[in-house]
Amino acid sequence: MSATLPVKNRQLYIDGAWCDSSTGKKLGVINPATEETIAEVSFGNRADAARAVAAASAALPAWMKLTAYDRAKVLKKTADLMRERADALARTMTMEQGKPLVEAKGEVMHSADTFEWFAEEGKRAYGQVIPQTNPAKRHMTIKHPVGVVGAIGPWNFPITLQARKIAPALAAGCTIVCKPASQTPLSLIGVFECLIDAGLPKGVANMVIGSANEISDEFMQNEAVRKISFTGSTAVGKQLMKQAADQVKRLSLELGGHAPFIVFPDADPEVVAKAAVLGKFRNNGQVCISPSRFFVHKDIEKRFTEVAVAEAKNLKLGNGLDEGVVVGPMFEKKALEGTQALIDDAKGKGAKILTGGGKSTRFERGYFFEPTVLSGLSQDARILTDEPFAPVMPVLDFSKLDDVIAAANNTKYGLAAYVFTNDLSVAWRMAEGLEAGIIGLNDPVPATPQCPFGGMKESGMGRELAHEGLEAYLETKYVSMMLRG
């Protein structure tokens, strides 16, 4: 029997009202654990996106004129409501995305913290007074909201990755139109229910579920949209970068990653292997900062791998709503096929499968993949270059610091990297040498609202969270004044 879905609305939210799409088209939302359709939601098109942009434009002048303190009240209240409704929001997310309830609840709480943090940080959109060289002049900068924002997010963290856009945009005085991933619209509907109950003025935040191409075409071609904030694949990010050039739109891009996880010989291989398994199989490895290439010093590689395999075998796989489950289904059938292809390629090139290796045969329905550990990888295995986004842990060994830095940096991505060592000099050399926007030193889960999140190289442009995440929604205006007399 299908479980009850807590979030009630099923429509788009435009100009302060829930509404059907202009075509009346609907989209089925699938539970990846059961393959059942759990809801039908309105599926919008370009006309709906245009209506939402018009609403955001109309709401902009009044919203930007409010003080940051008044805007903060809506954001703070949203955070409170998200915490109150955390169980319902988490359940909704588990049902449409698959992650276990405990992870879903963690995501809701992290997102509530993000709303609260930006409620406060909006009050610190300071300008500067700059010393003059001409005695008759005075120079200063003031901050100004960018304007209407188009926000496009993925399915893997359907609340957090929209919260990182909505909260700073609204705190800065911008208005926004959000497009969730088509597989996971219900979680964002739940967030909008909180925003609305928190007193969101009409038009300030809008949500259009619908065709990615049509909505993004409207964002790109409508002159009222001044900024696009995108989280998703590098391929789509590159396309958006080209399109944004036509109107020189501001762009924030949070794209793919392929994080190295490097373990030095002074680290405890058992403790680190346990941390590695937790970090790796969280959300089935469908995490942009998921560790995906494990470089372990040759002196401890054997023990590390034994413990990792034992831990991976013990992970309880199942429907994320069920008690004790720590790994849910992958989010769609295509993801299972892609993961299998990467493993088959590695195997064909000599890799050994130490545990897992394929779709779980224990479930009649659902997209369950056995947590997998591989060793003996050949340098040309595709899994070492293609972002896996999957519950697969490829273990390699190394012996010299410089070699492991070179191997870790040998990717087009540069989002996150992890280093485990107790040697401060090694830790510092690694932090300086690794090409990654986020570095976890003995820390497998580094993201937090007050610290910057984003990538180098093809992992993106700009930073979310932290003060940088607010700046991304502000223009700097320079004002020069000549004094009389």
Ligand code: NAP
């Ligand atoms: P995706 O295909 O790029 O989709 C992400 C979002 O973009 C969805 O809302 C999707 O809409 C939309 N989209 C798809 N094609 C588009 C187009 N041509 N123009 C505009 N929007 C378009 O990404 P994904 O494969 O679902 O997500 C996984 C990727 O996201 C991974 O590479 C992962 O590393 C990355 N990611 C990065 C971060 C970060 O912070 N750096 C965080 C999470 C995920 P539909 O759903 O309607 O197709």
